[in-house]
Structure formats: structure tokens, C-alpha cells
Amino acid sequence: MPKNRDFNASCPISINDYPNVLLAHGSGGTLMNKLIEGVFKKEFNNKELHKSHDSAVLDIDSSRIAMTTDSYVVEPLFFPGGDIGSMAIYGTVNDLAMSGAVPVAISVGFILEEGLEMDKLIKIVKSMQFAANKAGVDIVTGDTKVVDKGKGDGIFINTTGIGLIKHKLCIEPFSVVDGDAIILSGDIGRHGIAIMAVREGLEFNTVIESDSAPLNELVSKLIDSNIEIHCMRDLTRGGLASALVEIAKTSKLQITIDENNIPVREDVRGACEILGFDPMYVANEGRFIVFVKHDHVDKALNIFHSHGLGMDAKCIGYVSSKNHGLVTMRSCIGTMRVVDMLSGEQLPRIC
Amino acid sequence: MPKNRDFNASCPISINDYPNVLLAHGSGGTLMNKLIEGVFKKEFNNKELHKSHDSAVLDIDSSRIAMTTDSYVVEPLFFPGGDIGSMAIYGTVNDLAMSGAVPVAISVGFILEEGLEMDKLIKIVKSMQFAANKAGVDIVTGDTKVVDKGKGDGIFINTTGIGLIKHKLCIEPFSVVDGDAIILSGDIGRHGIAIMAVREGLEFNTVIESDSAPLNELVSKLIDSNIEIHCMRDLTRGGLASALVEIAKTSKLQITIDENNIPVREDVRGACEILGFDPMYVANEGRFIVFVKHDHVDKALNIFHSHGLGMDAKCIGYVSSKNHGLVTMRSCIGTMRVVDMLSGEQLPRIC
Numbered sequence: 001m002p003k004n005r006d007f008n009a010s011c012p013i014s015i016n017d018y019p020n021v022l023l024a025h026g027s028g029g030t031l032m033n034k035l036i037e038g039v040f041k042k043e044f045n046n047k048e049l050h051k052s053h054d055s056a057v058l059d060i061d062s063s064r065i066a067m068t069t070d071s072y073v074v075e076p077l078f079f080p081g082g083d084i085g086s087m088a089i090y091g092t093v094n095d096l097a098m099s100g101a102v103p104v105a106i107s108v109g110f111i112l113e114e115g116l117e118m119d120k121l122i123k124i125v126k127s128m129q130f131a132a133n134k135a136g137v138d139i140v141t142g143d144t145k146v147v148d149k150g151k152g153d154g155i156f157i158n159t160t161g162i163g164l165i166k167h168k169l170c171i172e173p174f175s176v177v178d179g180d181a182i183i184l185s186g187d188i189g190r191h192g193i194a195i196m197a198v199r200e201g202l203e204f205n206t207v208i209e210s211d212s213a214p215l216n217e218l219v220s221k222l223i224d225s226n227i228e229i230h231c232m233r234d235l236t237r238g239g240l241a242s243a244l245v246e247i248a249k250t251s252k253l254q255i256t257i258d259e260n261n262i263p264v265r266e267d268v269r270g271a272c273e274i275l276g277f278d279p280m281y282v283a284n285e286g287r288f289i290v291f292v293k294h295d296h297v298d299k300a301l302n303i304f305h306s307h308g309l310g311m312d313a314k315c316i317g318y319v320s321s322k323n324h325g326l327v328t329m330r331s332c333i334g335t336m337r338v339v340d341m342l343s344g345e346q347l348p349r350i351c
Numbered sequence: 352m353p354k355n356r357d358f359n360a361s362c363p364i365s366i367n368d369y370p371n372v373l374l375a376h377g378s379g380g381t382l383m384n385k386l387i388e389g390v391f392k393k394e395f396n397n398k399e400l401h402k403s404h405d406s407a408v409l410d411i412d413s414s415r416i417a418m419t420t421d422s423y424v425v426e427p428l429f430f431p432g433g434d435i436g437s438m439a440i441y442g443t444v445n446d447l448a449m450s451g452a453v454p455v456a457i458s459v460g461f462i463l464e465e466g467l468e469m470d471k472l473i474k475i476v477k478s479m480q481f482a483a484n485k486a487g488v489d490i491v492t493g494d495t496k497v498v499d500k501g502k503g504d505g506i507f508i509n510t511t512g513i514g515l516i517k518h519k520l521c522i523e524p525f526s527v528v529d530g531d532a533i534i535l536s537g538d539i540g541r542h543g544i545a546i547m548a549v550r551e552g553l554e555f556n557t558v559i560e561s562d563s564a565p566l567n568e569l570v571s572k573l574i575d576s577n578i579e580i581h582c583m584r585d586l587t588r589g590g591l592a593s594a595l596v597e598i599a600k601t602s603k604l605q606i607t608i609d610e611n612n613i614p615v616r617e618d619v620r621g622a623c624e625i626l627g628f629d630p631m632y633v634a635n636e637g638r639f640i641v642f643v644k645h646d647h648v649d650k651a652l653n654i655f656h657s658h659g660l661g662m663d664a665k666c667i668g669y670v671s672s673k674n675h676g677l678v679t680m681r682s683c684i685g686t687m688r689v690v691d692m693l694s695g696e697q698l699p700r701i702c
Contacts, residue, residue: 021467026497039469040493043476044459044483048491056491058456060515063412069458069511073496105409107420108395109509111462116372118390125394132395140399140407142391143509145424146377147700151504156496158460160420160511164411349498 026349028237028283029342053172054098054233057165064165066101068092071158075349077120080194081209084157085127087285090214091236091351092161093135097216098232098288100171100223101163103137108159110144113152124155135214137161167223173250175230180319181297182255183290185218185304186211186312187263188240192282192347193271202274204267213286218307227300228293235287236351241280241327241339243289249325257317257339258330280329281342283350291319377700379588379634380693404523405449405584408516415516417452419443422509426700428471431545432560435508436478438636441565442587442702443512444486448567449583449639451522451574452514454488459510461495464503475506486565488512518574524601526581531670532648533606534641536569536655537562537663538614539591543633543698544622553625555618564637569658578651579644586638587702592631592678592690594640600676608668608690609681631680632693634701642670 024031041049048056055066072088082090089106096103108128112121132139169175194210196202215234222229231251233243240262248255264272264279272279286309292300297315304310327339375382392400399407406417423439433441440457447454459479463472483490520526545561547553566585573580582602584594591613599606615623615630623630637660643651648666655661678690 019469021463021465021469021472021497023465023497023499026463026495032495035495039473039476040495043473043480044490044493045480046489046491048489049493056456056458058491058513060416060455060513061412061414063414065411065416065513067456067458067492067513069460069492069509070494071460071462071496071509073462073498104411105407105418107407107418107511109420109422109460109511111422111424111507112372112377114372114374118370118372121372122390122394125390129394129396138397138399139395140397140409141418141420142395142400143421144377144383144386144391145422145507145700146372146374147424147504147507148374150501153498153502156462156498156507158420158422158494158509158511160458160460160509162409162411162416162418162513349496351496 023348027346028242031343054095055101057099066096066099066163066165068095069158069160070095071156072351073156073349074351075153076198077154079198079210080207082212083124083127084155085124086131087212087351088157088159089128089131089135090212090285092159093137094215094234096161096163097219098234099165100167100169100219100229101165102220103135103161103163103216105138105140106132106159106161108139108142108157111152111156112144112146113154114146114149116154121155135216169229171229171232173231173247176247176251176253176291176319177230178253178319178321179294180230180291181294181315182257182317183292183297183300183304183313184262184316185288185310187265188235188284188287189264189268189272189279189282191285192350193268195350196275196347197271202271204271206267208267208271211284211286213309215286215288215309218309221303221307222300225303227296229290231291233289235284235289237283238342239281239283242341244327244339245341248327252324254320254323255317255327256320259332261314261316263312263314277346280339281346283347374699378697379593382694405446406452408450417447417450417514417516419446420509420511421446422507423702424507424700425702426504427549428505430549430561431558433563434475434478435506436475437482438563438702439508439510440479440482440486441563441636443510444488445566445585447512447514448570449585450516451518451520451570451580452516453571454486454512454514454567456489456491457483457510457512459490459493459508462503462507463495463497464505465497465500467505472506486567520580522580522583524582524598527598527602527604527642527670528581529604529670529672530645531581531642532645532666533608533668534643534648534651534655534664535613535667536639536661538616539586539635539638540615540619540623540630540633542636543701544619546701547626547698548622553622555622557618559618559622562635562637564660566637566639566660569660572654572658573651576650576654578647580641582642584640586635586640588634589693590632590634593692595678595690596692599678603675605671605674606668606678607671610683612665612667614663614665628697631690632697634698
């Protein structure tokens with residue numbers, strides 16, 4: 001989930017251009033970055049906000065603590081492979097993991113709409129505890145607000161997580177260097193298509209389930225094996241494309257990837273074709289990319305392949321210093337194309 | 352703001368009694384406690400949730416870290432003495448302060464409704480940074496979601512705070528003992544009446560401003576002066592009455608207070624009479640109670656009286672072990688009455 005990288009972007013917003021908030025301001029694309037740059041980063045004055053990463057990293061006492069926040073407004077509340085509750089836990093756990101932090105504690109803030117069915121709430125709460133157990137994290141504090149009917153949408157959940165950073169690595173976009181290899185943990189696009197299938201009432205031969213899952217265990221294995229990790233990013237709103245573009249822009253380096261190495265399930269690809277989506281931009285909830293020192297790639301891939309969430313991991317490309325901030329992709333038919341952020345809205349309320 | 356004490360209450364809820372969420376489930380009264388007991392505390396399994404206090408206190412590495420969360424859904428967004436932005440900072444700072452923690456970092460999660468005027472958003476964001484500066488805390492990470500028009504209400508804000516606990520005190524309801532003195536930091540009821548005046552279009556001779564303010568500096572002075580503090584609680588939803596009842600029930604002790612010592616401004620008292628409210632139950636945003644060792648009360652009052660936010664502080668009562676969990680009040684005319692929680696909704700969306 002975008003958090004403090006939410007508060008990082010490249011172009012100023014003029015209030016005259018956008019007198020009102022649009023759905024696309026929450027999409028993870030160019031408009032959202034404009035809002036962040038022109039409003040949040042402009043007014044909120046803190047160096048952590050400028051690091052453009054999934055968590056803030058704080059030195060408290062003698063400890064390095066990661067902190068991250070996310071609100072979840074996904075619609076529908078329940079979907080194949082998950083629900084708003086499990087997603088709210090895994091999403092925040094994953095953001096901590098992306099700093100290499102071991103998740104310690106999560107807070108939960110509920111905004112309930114008057115009239116929400118109590119059995120739905122209980123199902124979601126049970127799902128959160130199940131997910132917390134699976135991720136090995138404690139839900140330590142909470143808050144509940146209720147808004148009038150028609151002023152919310154069933155349930156919105158904020159989770160904020162703190163984690164402990166024990167390693168000495170500096171895992172952030174600024175640490176990416178020329179020559180780094182980029183590993184993608186598995187196939188892309190499942191979460192977005194799972195949500196769209198429910199919304200649009202699409203049926204496939206097999207049910208497409210969200211990839212929503214906690215990534216902290218796999219990340220810990222990489223760190224404990226002394227893989228020299230320079231950056232990690234989970235692929236959420238805006239998909240693989242947006243994550244790569246953000247890191248290329250922040251690190252001021254070029255990223256070149258190979259489409260042949262990016263796994264997309266056949267049913268997901270088919271659904272994307274029907275819906276007019278590019279899988280590169282479709283949201284995921286249990287996939288991530290990791291930038292590693294180039295001669296650590298084989299060792300890292302071995303660790304991925306020995307874990308249930310990384311069995312299909314592949315090296316999808318490399319970093320170079322040729323063109324600052326550019327992402328290029330060699331397509332399946334051998335042509336090169338530039339990968340950019342979406343400017344508008346592809347899938348509102350995907351997370 | 353209620354947080355993990357949100358997850359503490361005395362009676363079970365049956366889903367058959369309440370098949371749907373009501374506004375009163377968010378009011379800070381009995382129904383909210385039933386929801387917390389019957390759903391959240393039942394499903395979320397963590398010892399911190401049972402401590403019934405404003406923040407969770409975590410031992411991380413060798414540090415004691417307090418963590419607290421709150422979502423803000425106040426309506427209207429702007430009111431005399433504050434707005435949703437300043438409130439979202441002060442409320443969370445105050446919850447940390449109530450554990451005696453020094454606020455270190457705050458995360459911000461925005462849920463924006465499509466169509467929100469950009470100039471309102473900017474005004475709120477500026478107000479948050481101003482409040483953060485005043486409270487001496489950093490906004491370190493954030494998240495933005497946008498929901499469709501009609502599925503939100505302008506803006507909801509979650510803030511989660513972490514703070515560092517440096518003292519050796521154990522400030523929580525379980526630490527309250529027979530004989531403790533209870534100090535109230537100032538007059539009550541202003542925040543709730545300020546909000547209601549805007550909603551109802553009421554006009555008074557003087558504008559009643561919310562008491563919203565950061566309490567961390569005053570609390571630090573108390574701690575640094577070695578006042579033996581047993582418990583603190585800021586008075587928010589449910590007002591002074593609910594805070595006292597919660598602490599009496601959790602500590603299993605009796606609290607006896609004197610109405611003559613509870614300051615209520617004349618205009619606030621008048622507005623309460625017009626609106627049919629009891630000031631004891633009206634929300635505040637910058638007032639708190641502190642339970643201190645009985646022979647520290649004069650020293651503590653001196654510190655209160657030397658600070659702008661405690662000038663009208665008074666000792667309002669004492670703790671005894673006579674009746675477990677009971678709060679009694681000697682009224683202005685000398686009669687005794689039992690103070691209980693509200694069962695329903697007095698002021699929805701007050702914070």
C-alpha cells in the first residue's frame with residue numbers, strides 16, 4: 001500500500017486545475033502523486049516523508065522502528081481469496097516487511113456505517129485475527145466510530161503497524177544502484193481481477209482468487225540469508241508498472257525489464273483482455289519486487305523458490321544508469337517500450 | 352479518545368439483540384462497550400486490549416513504546432476553536448500523553464469523498480501541521496484513499512501515534528488505589544456545545560469555543576515533578592461521567608466526587624439546559640482527569656495552575672474501596688446520586 005511514498009511525487013498540483021477531489025486522486029497513479037506533492041508533501045514538513053518508501057523508519061531510544069499506515073475501503077467487502085479484514089492486516093504487515101522490519105504491533109480503526117449487518121462485522125473481525133495469527137503480529141489497540149447511514153459504505157478500516165528493524169541494511173529507493181537485479185515474487189494481476197470479477201459478475205472456468213498474503217516470513221528468510229537487498233516494494237494500487245516507475249524516478253536510474261519473464265496466469269490474462277486492462281497496472285496484494293546486488297540473484301531466487309509465496313519468482317530485469325528515471329520493457333515480440341504511470345483511474349477502491 | 356479501552360466493557364452483546372450497527376454503537380456509552388466486549392475483545396486476542404487504557408504499552412527492544420489510534424469523523428469539519436485536522440493531531444497526542452508517553456511520531460490516513468473541495472482539504476492539512484508543531488510531534492507517514500461521492504462524508508482522518516515512555520510509573524486504571532485524589536484540569540463541556548451550536552445554528556452572547564488542545568506538555572511537567580500519578584484519562588466521547596465510570600469499573604473501586612468542584616462555564620451550562628444535556632456527559636477535547644497519591648494533590652495542583660491549560664484545575668473527589676465500581680456525586684444541593692454511563696447516543700459524530 002502506498003503510505004509515505006504517497007507523499008512523494010514529481011509534479012506540482014494547482015488547486016485551480018482540480019478544485020475538487022476526484023476518484024483518480026486515490027488510484028495510485030499520476031493524479032494521486034500530484035495531490036501528494038501539491039498538498040500533503042507541501043504542507044507536512046518531515047524528512048521521513050521525502051524518502052518515498054512504504055514505511056517511515058524512526059530512531060527511537062536505541063531502536064530502529066518502522067511505522068506504516070493504510071486505510072482500506074475495498075468494495076466488495078468479501079471476494080475470492082480474502083476480505084477487507086484479512087487485507088487490512090496483510091497489507092500493513094507487508095508494508096513493514098518492505099522495510100525489512102519484523103512486524104510487532106498493529107492498531108485498528110473502524111469506521112462503521114449505521115446499519116452495517118453485525119454478522120458481517122463479526123466475520124471481518126474474525127478474519128483479521130486469523131490473518132494476524134498467520135502473520136505473527138498482535139492487534140494491540142483499536143478505535144470505533146459510527147457514521148450515519150449514507151455517509152459511509154459499510155465499513156472502512158485503518159490499520160497502522162510498527163515493526164522492529166534488526167538488520168543494518170538501508171532498504172529504500174535511494175539505495176538502488178547500477179547493476180542491481182530485480183526479482184518479482186510471482187504472477188501478477190490476480191487481486192485486481194478477483195475484485196473486478198465480483199463487481200462485474202464475471203465467471204471463469206476457475207475462480208480467480210486474490211493473491212492477498214503476508215510477505216514478512218519470506219522477507220525475513222532473505223534478510224537472514226544475508227542477501228544484499230537494496231529496495232523492496234509490494235505491488236498494490238497501480239500494479240508492477242507504478243512500483244517500477246516510482247523507484248526509477250526516486251533513484252534517478254533506469255530500469256529495464258523483460259515481459260517474457262513476468263508471469264501472468266492465462267485466466268488473468270484473458271480477463272484483462274476482456275476488461276481492457278494491462279496486467280502491468282492491475283493491483284496485487286501478495287506480490288513484491290526486490291532489488292538485490294547483481295551477484296546475489298541466484299542465491300535469492302533459491303530462497304524464493306523454497307517458499308510457498310515465491311515459487312514462481314523470476315529475475316525480471318536490471319538497473320542501469322543510462323537514462324535517469326526511465327522504465328523500459330522488452331515485449332514478448334522483442335520490441336522495446338517505455339512503461340509509465342497511469343494518469344487516471346483504472347480500478348477504484350481496489351484496496 | 353477511546354482506543355484500547357474501546358475494547359473493554361462489562362456485558363456481552365448478543366447478535367440477536369442488535370442485528371445491525373446503530374449510531375449509538377459509536378457514542379462512548381453502554382452500547383459501544385457492548386460492541387467492544389461482544390465483538391472486538393471477544394475476537395481480538397491480546398493482553399494489551401484488556402488493560403482498558405488510552406494507549407497500548409509495548410516493550411520493544413529495550414524501550415517502552417505507547418501506541419494509540421483514532422479515527423475522526425466529526426461533523427461539521429470546522430467549528431469554533433478547531434477543525435477535524437487539529438483535532439486529529441491533538442486527540443492522538445493526548446491519548447499518548449495519558450500513558451505518560453512523550454509523543455514521537457504520528458501517521459495520517461485520509462479517506463476522502465469524491466468531490467471534496469480541494470481548498471477545504473488544504474485548510475485541514477495546514478491545520479494538522481500547525482497542530483503537530485504546537486504539540487512537538489512529527490507526521491511521518493500517510494495514506495490516501497478516495498471513495499465515490501455519497502459513500503463518505505467529505506473527509507475522515509485516522510491518526511495513529513507512537514510515543515516513548517521514559518518514566519517508571521505504571522499509569523493505568525489498575526494502578527488506582529484507595530485514597531487517591533482526582534484532579535480535573537478545567538471546565539467541562541465546551542467541545543460538545545461548540546459542535547452542537549454550529550449544527551443547530553445556536554447563537555450565544557459569546558462564541559463557545561472547543562477546548563481542543565494538546566495536553567502533553569502539562570503532563571510532562573507533572574511527571575518531571577515526580578508527582579505519583581496512578582491513572583490519567585482525557586475526557587472525550589461520553590464526557591467526565593463515562594471516564595469516571597470506566598475507571599471505577601476497571602479498578603473495582605468507588606469514586607466519590609463533588610459537583611461544586613466541577614467547573615462549567617455559565618454559557619455552556621445555559622446551552623446544556625436549552626439542549627437538554629447534562630454537562631457531565633458532554634464531550635471535551637482538551638480536558639483530563641488525573642488520579643494522584645492523596646498527599647501529592649497540592650503539589651500537583653500548583654503545577655496545573657502554573658500552566659495555561661490547567662489554570663482552573665480542581666480536586667473533584669477521592670477514591671475509596673467502599674463500593675466496587677461505583678461512582679457517586681454530591682450534588683450542588685448536597686444530595687448524593689449515582690453517576691452511570693449513558694446507554695444511548697447523546698451527540699453522534701462529536702469527534
